[in-house]
Amino acid sequence: MLQGHGDDGYKYKQDIKANFSTNVWYGGYSEALKRHLIKNWNAIDSYPEASAESFIHVLAKDLDVETNMLMAVNGATEAFYLIAQCYGNTSSTIVVPTFSEYEDACRINKHKLDFINWKDLSSFSNFDTDLVWICNPNNPTGDILLQKDLDILLQNHPNSVFVIDEAYIDFTDAISSSIDLIKKHQNLIIVKSLTKNFAIPGLRLGYLIADKALVQKIEFYKAPWTVNSLAIEAGKYLIQHKADVLPPVKHCKSSAEKFTEKLAKISGIKIQPTKTSYFLIELEKGDSTELKNYLISEFGILIRDAKNFRGLNSSYIRVATLNQEKNQLLIDALQKWSKLNTL
Template sequence: MLDYRKDIDNLPVYDVVERDWNIKVNANESGWNLPPLVEERVLSSLSRIAFNRYPNTEPEDLSEIIAKRFGLQKENVWLGNGSSEIIDKIFYAFGGEGHKIVYMQPSFSMYPICVKSADAEGIAVPLDDDYKFNAEKFIEAVKSQKASLAVVCNPNNPTGGLIPVEDIEKIAKEIDCAFLVDEAYVEFAGKKASAVSLMSKYPHLMVARTFSKAFGLAAIRVGYLLADKDIISTVGKVFKPYYLNVLSTVVASVVMQMYDEFDPRIEMVISERDRMYEEFLSLPGVKVYPSDTNFLLLRYDKAKELNERLLNYGIGVRSFGNAPMLDNCLRISIGTPEENNAVMKAIRNFAEGR
């Protein structure tokens, strides 16, 4: 009989199986590939890679570029295969038997999985009515549980809500454990939404970012951690050598250097999100939640039937089934204007009985 690690059978599975969708708005991806100028430079850079060599200076170069972007030092940056790997490693670094990790609920579905993988105890703090974040309740949970790590997703996935920077600072000021702010969607929330500016004041505060959402690089799997150099030094120990491939690193470097090329697309996503939000408000029986991300969360008594209708049309959205606090909820990513129009038409027809 095979002797697996204890409790591995109890780990939930993050389902990534896809089908050939006509419209795919279920994974919060970008609706566009790279801008032409960026793609041209990426292909040129990839042509100069020494494929026979292990990663050498490429990760260092990317870290330097990221640090410069945020006015930090290279020692304040750590790279990962998407921000999900960084989150997993942080949970591992601050986890272990007897350690407690506090996070919001509902939030990123990988948090409970990472908790179990880290042999820690997860403490989920429910959001208030209409998915409002309660900073006082969160702080009380962190303190009463003597947590080793506190985590907030900001803006939050899948609810879309933004925690004001003032509340992030309040948490950082009142807790003394490690504090991770997951900013996977922050580019869609405005330039003043990030907690990066607080890092110099609160050395236990960390910020995780990704290239997968606003920059349309979900395929290459690159994220990064911004943190105090002592945290970077320690967390870096749980990563293996050569864990990040050169192709992904080079692509991310080009994109970070051409950051401003993505501004028009980010603005278009924000505009389309706000347009879709207003249209959803007019649908009978549909509740839509305000969002500062590239998606919208809907609550609808007939969510299961609506999802089946969309499946028949080849439209993929995220259905949460009976997930805690997400019953009858669907999450819809913002795609291109044409995709958004088709999705809205299908949902409107269903909601209006056509």
Template sequence: MGIRDPHIVDFSSNINPAGIPDSAVSALRRGLGRAAEYPDAGSLDLVSALARYTGLGRANILAGNGAAEIIYNFCSTLVPGRRVLVPVPTFAEYEAASRLAGCRVSFFKTMNLADDLDRFVSRIPKDGCVFVCNPNNPTGSMISKKQMSRIVAAASARSCMVFADECFIELTQNPEESVISMVKRRENLLVLRSLTKSFGLAGVRVGYAAASKETVRILRNVKIPWSISCMAQEAGIAAVKDRRHLQRSRKIIRTESEFLRNKMSQIPGIQCSPSSANFVLVRTRQDSARLQKKLLRRGVLVRDCGNFRGLGSNYIRVAVRTRRENLLLLRALEAVA
């Protein structure tokens, strides 16, 4: 919505409630001293830091200007014109990027892919691509590593790519369910990550993909040079060195997510979906756009989910924030729900 009012508490963006690591803030300040320089076009130091962080080789890592750059380059370069399967509701950029690349997009309606896995696997297109957001935005549902591995194997048998978006997985209580290590042996798998979500660097724009050496090579050849600023590279390098920040973040999210869901569920007309992520999908008896406006007048911005394919006009999504901020949301909801 373009809201930048300091008096508005933003629950519409799923940013780490612990904020940016202090080390990344210091790195951003250092990066200002290089503002007159061109950044390293290949982001080599950042790629090396990400390789160490993930336990992969540098040839398996592609850095990007946020996750969106990678999504669009992937679709235009690796799957143009192909058949694409997208579970819905989910992040809208998969559909947008696929259509821009001339793909034939089909949808699979599910609120929890784990419950519908057999049907989903049967729909995997030959010589195409499937997108899986894990945990899923906006539902917060999550599939296990074993279940994702089954999708990757079934897709491989049909010469189909799997785009696994794990931008929120590091903020879940089960980050070990990631399939990022599988890219070394599965040519048809790409795993997307974002420092925007994990380390709170939304305004800095740093994302990365992990994939086979050949997939990374192809994507590097089409990547816009100098797309990651000096400051973003410095902040990214500093952030991934601070694993304790993620541990602190998961602790906050575990406590506050449980608190928020329990309290919201006690409000008449509010129904919370189970969530593994740092956000909660909420079904309301009111029209979501109307409810969003009512809450905004009380200083709280939530995500109206009416434009998510596969959801109706009675869903909002709220990010898990600090206890003080979550109490503001609860008071506002109690007043208008």
């Protein structure tokens, strides 16, 4: 981890009343999943399946694809490092600002790196690198790339493999997954995370889906047993019960709209447009790190200091929508901060 991440609540001794720094679905905790895992607790007595085979079979049935088009991973981050390792000593383009692990994985594996800003991304964009990394919807901006535009990019760049991170696809109604394009294009890898939408970041579970030849190529670098027994059981349960536990998109969208409307009335901050339940806030005055420290020390509120995203600076923070009560805590705290900065 070269760049670092935002949810660093473990560093603070005080209680965190509201954690806006993580994009994990705040309402995703499942008592039913907890009971299921307790019921299957004895699974830890033995080694897990080497490649999480039973989870893959459940997943393949759900997605209506062949099992050899799928690979289970220890959170989406393992997939990024495996892909970068598989294409070591080649070249990558990363659309920024975005999740730092793409760049970290590429640097470790000696990729020549190019960067393009999200604002400049379109179906007309030109790429001449071996890999292109796109988070869709994007973290931290909440921007989206339409499937029709991705389709054109894949068609126009047959020599580039596009790595599409769909970790936040369930947090928007503006687009749907581009999995259907897998059967049409052999230069597409889609990485999916189960940690954000199902609120199980501590279990580390995700998967990638691609043409079977690409999966086989990447699988060569994968160590066995990276997905533990409880994560496998959780994955099977969540896929089979996803209708009950996935984020209600309409509710998330409505909550985010109400939240941003109230925040936009606070002097000294500017809310950036988003297609998701998380968004950037630009500070017209002050410093992102100073604000983060102020909020945690005075109110027990944790935000994402966004200055370590390539392409951003200390004028930006990222916030995820929580429930109405916690949202109000941040609104009240930012109003107090705003008054202090106008004195």
